[in-house]
Amino acid sequence: MISACSIGVFVALVNNGVVQFGSNGSGNSAFAITKMIGSSSSAAASTASGSGKVLTKQQVSEKVIPSVVLVQNYQNTSSGLDFSGTSTQQNGSAYDDTSYFGGYGQDGGTQQNGRQSGGTSSGSTSEESGSLSPAGEGSGVITSSDGYIMTNAHVVESASALKVVLNNGKSYEAKLIGSDTVTDLALIKINATGLTAAEFGDSSNLKIGDEVVAIGNPGGSELVSSATFGNVSALNRTITDENGYSRECIQTDAAINPGNSGGALVNMYGQVVGINSSKLTQVGGTSAEGLGFAIPINDAQPIISSLKQYGYVKDRAVLGISGRMIDSVTARIYGLSSTGFVIQKITSTELTKAGVTVGDMITKIDDTTVASSGTITSIVSKKKAGDTVKLTLLSLQTGKTTTVSVKLTAQTGKSA
Structure with missing residues (x-):
């Protein structure tokens, strides 16, 4: 078992009931879950956005890709170890230029092919300063238009600084609001407004065989905003990590690769129903494909809500x-x-x-x-x-x- 964003598995337990939540987004919930009428495969249903029709794959991709971001993890190390996504090497193609960026909330300009261009930058590289270097890359899902972003805890693990690159190429330094390794969930914040927040669906409505789309950044900055297509292969699949933590996940055959961690698993209404977190690469000593796992969004919501309110999972x-x-x-x-x-x-x-x-x-x-x-x-x-x-x-x-x-x-x- 490996994480979709790092070597080793960091899937974990879901702490149900930490914060009470419903479908109306009231109270302290970090985001609202829209409950569909009928089954997840019904042709039309009433949603909070007023759009309840099943979408095409193209429409799903167009709707959700703007809500999925690239998360870059910078650490006070020169080893370039892979903690949270595709491993980034000083001389590798993922980072041809390791120049750092400005303070929290500053627009760092656009990023192309792993390079930082335009915007605010400190102008010093990790090699010159001996301080920060890129450690890995993952994905995140925008939960609110004012800059809150949900991702995996292992995406932001040990980060000295975090950088978020939006789908439109704009980049921002991110602040860590809270990270919970037990559930492998984290919440970060950028100082931006008018962002395209994702719509979240009720993961309890999923059925085996439902079509889903995995949206994220396989390969990190190399292959940003990729969408892969598949089905729900199993529900409530118990996955235990090397630390003994267990949780029930959505299993999917939609391709999930390094860099996808923290990205969105989406139903055909264009609603995020899971957070991609890990994959199996071997079963019974033989290599395996098409075994990806996502944290159900109904389980993620109370954790993210508690992180937003307290900075940790309360109670x-x-x-x-x-x-x-x-x-x-x-x-x-x-x-x-x-x-x-x-x-x-x-x-x-x-x-x-x-x-x-x-x-x-x-x-x-x-x-x-x-x-x-x-x-x-x-x-x-x-x-x-x-x-x-x-x-x-x-x-x-x-x-x-x-x-x-x-x-x-x-x-x-x-x-x-």
Whole structure:
């Protein structure tokens, strides 16, 4: 599994219910979700924009491409490592000129073939100053006309500066509003008005076989504003990353490549229904194609809304443990009768109050067998701080099995 924008997977859990939301865009929602009448394949429906007709592929592309931007990640490093998109090399075609740009909100002019031309620039290259260098490129979706842009957390990861290039070629320095690595979502802001914000559709209306369009920047600045076409291959596909985070994604065979991360997965009404985030390149040890994954927009909305309001995801529930997963092979090696998650560190007093100790193995959570650490995080992610979970524990010291109820605590603080 690799990210559509970087080496390694950064897909993650969805924290449902962090902020209440609906289809009318009221309250603190970062953007409105338009609920269609009937199924997603109906010929006509009522939408907030008044346009409810199924569009052609050409019309979808024309409508949404102006709402998808190029996001460039600059870092205080000279290594040119790929953190968030196509890897950018100092002497490569992606960046023939690494001159930096002006302050937040300044129009940096137009960009062509990876070059910065016109507008405001500091006039110093990373080689000359020894400071900033391009680290990678990805995509983003404009959520409001006043400059808010949604993207993946791994697109902006470790960025010292961010640059956004609009479809019309204008470029701006972007400010990071909030980034959440748990859900792989981030919100950035440019100082601009009159932007073409995307229209967002109800991802719960999707059905397997629905036509979709993936819009983004495969190859980064090399192939900006590309549209690829395909279908919804599966829904609620559970994807677990290398850190143990799991989430349910939209699976599509629309081509998703490095640089597409943070871009739009669009239905045939021209509504964004997902944020492209990752792809599988191997299945069972053999190479694979057409296995792309997107974060459902219904799951993304409360996260982005919380990032916009607080700068981090507020009231996220955490269990308060760390440890390691014991699979069947490891269990046999150590002579254990069960598999599960062995607790090596406890950071929540609620666990201690419930009698949980270091060395206990969690074999079930809410009566669900713990097949991976993702099992635990997936269940916890659907709850709020103050909710309880039931843990089935096996003591590795006594061999006894107990069941306890533990109150979840809140994880606060801004994401790094």
